[in-house]
Amino acid sequence: MTAAIDRMNLHLRQSGAVPSSRKSKRQRLASLIAATGGLRILERLPQQNCLVVLNYHRIGSPSDTVGDPNLYSATPSDLEEQVRWIKQRYHISTLDEAIAFVEGKTTLRKAGILLTFDDGYKDNYDYAFPILHKHRVEGTFFICTSYLGSSQLPWWDQIAFMIKTSRNSKVVLNYPEPLTLDLDDGKLQALNRLLCIYKTKHNLDKDKFLREIARSTGTGDERPCERIFMNKAELKEMSDNGMAVGSHTHSHPLLSHLSPELQLEEVSLSKQMLEQDLGIEIQSLAYPVGAPDSFNEHTQEALRRAGYRIAFSFHGGKNIAGKTSCYNVRRHHVGVTDGNALFKVRTSTAAVLGAPLF
């Protein structure tokens, strides 16, 4: 299986379906800042009284997956370097401290850095948990309860898998509107176009859209069968050993696309299931996708009714003391292709300014 994935990913790198490791302008600038001593100056500047929330997804290499390569945030060695670096320089917040901060019950005096991980992939248990545990640092893991222990690909990985294994170089869709994607122009671009439609098109019949991609790519029902999400026992082990857990809904829908009743069901069911499995109170949620239009006032009303105290988005911005909405706590993306120099410059500028400079 591994050799087959390696062969497929070699082909995918050549066809542009795996993110390029070529250095971006931001990476080159960050390397220059680090090489000329700018990072040490940034680390010594006065810090804001703010909460900086970093958002990871998968840990590993994009070339390891048959699914969406965009999901990778760090290799295990990069994550360990990042945790060690932050711990030596900044205060790493716990989820309880973050809740007290947004509720105005405490100030952090300096910047607090909260480490969060979305979706509950098994690689979070395999790689992130041992690293955080070794360094005695709390991470917060947002779990989709319907994915626990699952080997089924979630919608974003399904779309990626179908594009990667397409039998046709031209993918011609008739739903939700006529669209032709030429995979020879780049599989990653085609994948991102389809993900964008899924995430942003209101009233999209999502099952019909997935069937349409399967038809147009000629991929049918082929699916990998290895377990990709952590199971209940693994999550319980993490929770019992210093990790915080929050909800990422039950089935990872775009909440704002659902009726108020269904939104309440999604956030209530996942909370109840996690509380039952773990024997702890679940007080936090991360919105699936987390863009400004991924949640709405009905979502926030549902969170209030279900008893959540804090909810995290994923579209940047600052969490300054006294000015942070408890149901829209901002988070910042960590990307595997960023590299550690860019990670350090982004994190240290966020500690000074409240959000990364670039």
Ligand SMILES: [Zn+2]
């Ligand atoms: Zn997610």
